Amino acid sequence: MSILINSVIVIAIIGGAGFVLYRHLKKSSQGSCPACEYDCPAKQQLKKHQAEKHMS
Amino acid sequence: MTTVALLGNPNTGKTTLFNELTDKYAYVGNWEGVTVDKKMGKIRHSEMVVVDLPGIYSLTPITKDEAVACNYLLNDSPDMILNVTNASQLKRNLLLSIELLEFGRPVVLALNMIDDLKANGVTYDFDELAKRLGCQVRATNARKKSGLDQLRQELLATPPETTAPLHLAYPAAVQDAIATATQQLVADYQLTPTFANWLAIQFMNRNQIVRRYASKHQLKPLLTQQDAYDKQDFEEQIFQTRLAFIDETLTATTKYLHEVSNANLTAKIDRIVTHPLLGLPIFVGIFLLMFKLSFDWIGTPLSDVMDAFISGPLSATASHFLTSVGAMPFLKSLIVDGIIAGVGGVLSFIPQIFVLFACISILEDSGYMARAALVTDRLMQLIGLNGKAFIPLIIGFGCNVTGIMAARTIEQPKERLVTTLISPFMSCSARLPIYGLFVAAFFDRNQALIVLSLYFLGIALALFMAKIYQWVFKVKENSVFIIELPKYHMPRPDIIAMGTWEKGKGFIRKAGTVIFGGTVLIWLLSNLGPAGVVTNIDQSFSAMIGRFVLPVFAPIGITSWQTISALMTGILAKEVISSSMIVLFHLSGQTGLIATFSSLFTPLSAYAVLVFILIYAPCFATLATIKAETNSTKWAVYSVVSNTVIAYLVAMIIFQVGSLFI
Numbered sequence: 001m002s003i004l005i006n007s008v009i010v011i012a013i014i015g016g017a018g019f020v021l022y023r024h025l026k027k028s029s030q031g032s033c034p035a036c037e038y039d040c041p042a043k044q045q046l047k048k049h050q051a052e053k054h055m056s
Numbered sequence: 057m058t059t060v061a062l063l064g065n066p067n068t069g070k071t072t073l074f075n076e077l078t079d080k081y082a083y084v085g086n087w088e089g090v091t092v093d094k095k096m097g098k099i100r101h102s103e104m105v106v107v108d109l110p111g112i113y114s115l116t117p118i119t120k121d122e123a124v125a126c127n128y129l130l131n132d133s134p135d136m137i138l139n140v141t142n143a144s145q146l147k148r149n150l151l152l153s154i155e156l157l158e159f160g161r162p163v164v165l166a167l168n169m170i171d172d173l174k175a176n177g178v179t180y181d182f183d184e185l186a187k188r189l190g191c192q193v194r195a196t197n198a199r200k201k202s203g204l205d206q207l208r209q210e211l212l213a214t215p216p217e218t219t220a221p222l223h224l225a226y227p228a229a230v231q232d233a234i235a236t237a238t239q240q241l242v243a244d245y246q247l248t249p250t251f252a253n254w255l256a257i258q259f260m261n262r263n264q265i266v267r268r269y270a271s272k273h274q275l276k277p278l279l280t281q282q283d284a285y286d287k288q289d290f291e292e293q294i295f296q297t298r299l300a301f302i303d304e305t306l307t308a309t310t311k312y313l314h315e316v317s318n319a320n321l322t323a324k325i326d327r328i329v330t331h332p333l334l335g336l337p338i339f340v341g342i343f344l345l346m347f348k349l350s351f352d353w354i355g356t357p358l359s360d361v362m363d364a365f366i367s368g369p370l371s372a373t374a375s376h377f378l379t380s381v382g383a384m385p386f387l388k389s390l391i392v393d394g395i396i397a398g399v400g401g402v403l404s405f406i407p408q409i410f411v412l413f414a415c416i417s418i419l420e421d422s423g424y425m426a427r428a429a430l431v432t433d434r435l436m437q438l439i440g441l442n443g444k445a446f447i448p449l450i451i452g453f454g455c456n457v458t459g460i461m462a463a464r465t466i467e468q469p470k471e472r473l474v475t476t477l478i479s480p481f482m483s484c485s486a487r488l489p490i491y492g493l494f495v496a497a498f499f500d501r502n503q504a505l506i507v508l509s510l511y512f513l514g515i516a517l518a519l520f521m522a523k524i525y526q527w528v529f530k531v532k533e534n535s536v537f538i539i540e541l542p543k544y545h546m547p548r549p550d551i552i553a554m555g556t557w558e559k560g561k562g563f564i565r566k567a568g569t570v571i572f573g574g575t576v577l578i579w580l581l582s583n584l585g586p587a588g589v590v591t592n593i594d595q596s597f598s599a600m601i602g603r604f605v606l607p608v609f610a611p612i613g614i615t616s617w618q619t620i621s622a623l624m625t626g627i628l629a630k631e632v633i634s635s636s637m638i639v640l641f642h643l644s645g646q647t648g649l650i651a652t653f654s655s656l657f658t659p660l661s662a663y664a665v666l667v668f669i670l671i672y673a674p675c676f677a678t679l680a681t682i683k684a685e686t687n688s689t690k691w692a693v694y695s696v697v698s699n700t701v702i703a704y705l706v707a708m709i710i711f712q713v714g715s716l717f718i
Contacts, residue, residue: 006386025676
């Protein structure tokens, strides 16, 4: 495996980790329901409702 | 699309009914306060949408969740109402039913838990009840799935049109006032007569949401008469009329099947479980049993198997594969020592966490949790809170975020704030992996007992702080605590399985998000230093940060900078502490870490560290929730500072005082 491929994989993993951390902190900063890890049916319905609203 | 509002008193089985009717799973708990916001789901093979609303005793809201239901009726105006009642408690349940029947939409009244009523030797004349109430009446037992097909058919067959509302014979003065207000509202504001009639009754009944609605829409016929309505105490007159109507209706429709000779099983169990003296020891015993199952008997053995697989064959295979494809040491270290060891190390705690969640689901579904709130009510009263605050606190055992959100059910703002501030002291499930590591290393024979002591230390500290906050905030008014005690029943395996999965899947999802991110971050900080990539971890950024604050933590028995750096990552999520430790100590899993711990900690310093982890600054999501729920950054900042100071003081006292004896 070349240095380039090694570097690309390392960057991809670190970039991916950075992205999930950024998304976690952004989501958490909204507090309450968005910060909650449980993807409960209420949250699923809410997301669906918001998506439908956005589409219309 | 027809919308059906699902309304009823707390703990009447609404959520179970919602799940059965809509084929959607919603979290079910056999205790009140589970539905704090509305949920929606479609009835199978139809375009009918059912909206599950929080359980309420009346449309006059006291708490935030009760306001959700009233606001929904005012603003969303459902096509139909499915009113779920506990057939055994119909007298109280009908108070809400009357308000719904007066709303003027078709109502289907579900007499749920009908088997419990029949077991007490009582039933109702359903036709007569339907005639008197002016709605469809159906007997159901949602848990046993009986009567649900008929109820579904009834809902689908009922035309979603405005029907004649229920008209009660209110006293003449009230009747006249309703008629006058309705007439003017219809004429001047183009409201429908039915809605105007309902609005007038609710306004006279001092419904604050309706009164705000009237102010917002400048409904002068009501606003100008407000003082007159209140002076004549229309609210009491309305209540008495409703009560008389219910008594008359139930007297005319109740049928006695047979004499019940044996006192029922629930009452027998409750005499012991809710006993003033025995109640608390039983509560402690049940929790001890729960931790025994999670840490000693089932969870840990399974966890050891998982850890052996992750740190053994999985780690070795990945390492071998990466070497064979020519991966550089940096990449190999990132994947094997970072991701597999760190994330895998946390994932190996899945069995313990799932066993604990299964136990909690069993307690909820059996009906014990409601009793636990009742038992703790006596204890809570001593410090000025009540059993209502216990519910958010025990929900906080799963996740502090949901616990804080559940504090919305507390109506007194100061009491709600106190509950919000003490919620992070509850030991959430995210702390379990780190407890698991330490108890396995130092308290092998008493794992459950040590974890139990941490949970109860959290409760004791929460109660102690609550007392201080009560005094500081000068809390005088207390919320009223009413809790429905459901009948005990055998927990249903599908509800337990789904409840466990719902609670546990958040933990698995976190492994792929924040735990993965945090692990890579700490791996980077331990492999990079001011001079770039480092081969000696002692020259890394994480070592620099850890060493800088290490002297501060010496009084609580922490002697390694790795522990300090790992504690700092706990602000992302508490699970990250374990993965960070595995990465920082360059180990392949929990077995290696447990061995390393023995040279860094004594049992006393290990316990002091666990206490510190229990109490110190909440995770970021919890802080953001405190900010959102209190509408103030101040309380979130206060939480970080106060919790960390308290954690430090308590851990220091334990370590220093303990050192004198051990």
